[in-house]
Amino acid sequence: xxxxxxxxxxxxxxxxxxxxxxxxxxxxxxxxxxxxxxxxxxxxxxxxxxxxxxxxxxxxxxxxxxxxxxxxxxxxxxxxxxxxxxxxxxxxxxxxxxxxxxxxxxxxxxxxxxxxxxxxxxxxxxxxxxxxxxxxxxxxxxxxxxxxxxxxxxxxxxxxxxxxxxxxxxxxxx
Amino acid sequence: xxxxxxxxxxxxxxxxxxxxxxxxxxxxxxxxxxxxxxxxxxxxxxxxxxxxxxxxxxxxxxxxxxxxxxxxxxxxxxxxxxxxxxxxxxxxxxxxxxxxxxxxxxx
Ligand SMILES: [Cu+2]
Numbered sequence: 650x651x652x653x654x655x656x657x658x659x660x661x662x663x664x665x666x667x668x669x670x671x672x673x674x675x676x677x678x679x680x681x682x683x684x685x686x687x688x689x690x691x692x693x694x695x696x697x698x699x700x701x702x703x704x705x706x707x708x709x710x711x712x713x714x715x716x717x718x719x720x721x722x723x724x725x726x727x728x729x730x731x732x733x734x735x736x737x738x739x740x741x742x743x744x745x746x747x748x749x750x751x752x753x754x755x756x757x758x759x760x761x762x763x764x765x766x767x768x769x770x771x772x773x774x775x776x777x778x779x780x781x782x783x784x785x786x787x788x789x790x791x792x793x794x795x796x797x798x799x800x801x802x803x804x805x806x807x808x809x810x811x812x813x814x815x816x817x818x819x820x821x822x823x
Numbered sequence: 824x825x826x827x828x829x830x831x832x833x834x835x836x837x838x839x840x841x842x843x844x845x846x847x848x849x850x851x852x853x854x855x856x857x858x859x860x861x862x863x864x865x866x867x868x869x870x871x872x873x874x875x876x877x878x879x880x881x882x883x884x885x886x887x888x889x890x891x892x893x894x895x896x897x898x899x900x901x902x903x904x905x906x907x908x909x910x911x912x913x914x915x916x917x918x919x920x921x922x923x924x925x926x927x928x929x930x
Contacts, residue, residue, distance in 0.1 A: 718882045718883075810859065814920055817920060
């Protein structure tokens with residue numbers, strides 16, 4: 650009974666987070682830690698590209714906020730996995746995220762000025778939405794360690810904040 | 824008259840006390856930030872009071888009023904504002920606009 654409910658719920662939730670979760674069944678804690686950490690690293694790399702490329706103060710400030718927050722969250726994540734003696738494990742979801750981010754960076758590298766700013770911020774909105782969806786529907790429910798789950802829950806609130814912040818900046822660029 | 828002089832003295836003392844006591848009634852009210860939540864999320868204060876945010880998170884936050892004050896609250900640190908105007912204000916975090924707080928400031 651319980652198992653059937655869980656499977657049904659997972660199937661339902663997977664629909665909402667399609668791009669990220671397609672690649673994975675229920676991930677393990679070492680995989681979840683790897684996915685969350687990778688998601689942060691990728692956004693830091695995107696931020697660095699924006700800081701280097703953009704001339705728009707709002708966009709550069711936003712990118713610096715992303716760099717600072719994701720570095721802080723990832724440091725906390727590293728401290729936690731060390732404490733729990735969990736070794737983050739590479740997996741299909743992390744790889745899919747990395748591949749998509751690499752493609753996006755290449756696309757952005759061809760743009761300049763307002764076109765870059767617009768594309769970067771729009772991608773930030775989409776990216777945070779995607780990661781939030783994965784956290785909410787797959788990673789948090791799958792995490793078995795309570796401390797890892799709690800860190801992911803705080804991470805979700807931070808990322809949701811970033812999504813709204815990105816939407817605000819996107820609105821200003823118009 | 825002796826009693827009159829004493830009365831006057833008592834009055835003066837009371838006056839002095841009143842003036843001395845006025846600034847002391849301004850309070851410092853703490854708001855804790857833990858996992859992106861201001862608590863208490865809503866509070867009542869008076870003009871002259873100081874609001875102090877204590878940030879327990881590893882990321883920086885702000886307490887920002889649109890068109891008004893903007894307080895930076897670094898990670899594991901504090902930020903303060905002394906209230907200068909009466910009225911109800913909504914504030915939020917510029918970095919994480921999903922964080923919201925409210926103050927009712929009495930004159
Ligand atoms: Cu914040």
